[in-house]
Amino acid sequence: EQLFVNGDPARGVLACVTCHGEGGNSTIPMNPNLAAMPHEYIAKQLRDFAPQGDKPAVRTGAEGAPSIMTAIAAALTPEDIQNVALYLSHQKMDWDKAATATNEDTTERGQTIWRAGIADRKVPACAACHSANGAGLPAEFPRLAGQHPEYLLEQLKLFRSGDRVNAIMFDIADRMNDKDLAAVADYAAGL
Template sequence: MNRLGKSLKVLEIAIAAVGLTAGLSMMAAQAADPAKPDLARGQAIATQVCAACHGADGNSTGGAYPKLAGQHAEYLVKQLKDFRPQPGGKPALRANPIMAGFASALSDQDMINVAAYFSSQTPKPGYARNAATVPLGQSIWRAGVADRGVPACAACHGPTGQGIPIQYPRLSGQWAEYVAAQLTAFQDGTRNNNDPMRQIAHRLSNDEIKAVADYVAGLH
């Protein structure tokens, strides 16, 4: 083999070594990635801890507890963290003694695991129960209330309530009772983890809250 041939051979070996090193590094990084969800672990937590209120698959049986099936995983993780007392001795952004206990017992990784599991489940559809208020609820959802500065709900949560990961939750098919309770909590200050929603809720009447919450339940 001449000198040029030897040089090319050395170069090929070097390139292969670099590629192998990069591949091994990537595999190691993926294996060590703490944010990668473990769905099996998430299912175990859901079954053992969450099922009594939210259902084993995230489809709760009544409006006292939200449906979590199909909800954006990033949103669920944020809410779990907001149930914890905040740094510096500050109170939780969402005041709920029951959820505070559960959330505080979960590691950040297990929050990711259980959120990913619920997000992967299929939500059961809901329906509006009050035909008389559907036009009002639909109007608020699609157009807001212009004279009070209430934006259309669909602008953030989507025309069919699918939401946007991280930023805005999926509301399609959610229990009307739960949606109304959360809007009221934004009104009275017991839920403080979303300033725009606090301002919007303050501009809605109780009847408007009930109407839009019932409309949300029927979205699909």
């Protein structure tokens, strides 16, 4: 918790709370809400943001540009990562601050993709891995419920362009058009 709230200025670790909100409940659209995320997922992302030796980071911004998280993650020790991941996974979602769906016109399409996927394009149901209620699953499946739709859509586009490297999510995003990505991002936010 101390690291999350205060950061560690001496090591160049900015206070997480500034961008991710109290207890990880971020209210800023492009800053992900981290409360109640599976700790394995948080830890994996923090490892993925940091370049490993001469290997570039697995997770960057668009076109390989560093993320705001790159320098922060690189300064964290494995113990810091474990501590902050466990801290966040135990924080409660503040549903008053959480994001929600905003586009009624696409709710039905989003719900269909969430529950059943898109059979003729071989897109599996998101619910299978992110759980029916969007809470995520232990191990490395993130919570999407209450996440900002703007952030979700941006990540889906980064998977599709290959800028954010993940084989499973690449195959899924690559088979979807912009309209469907926006519909399912909005629906997932509102779960």
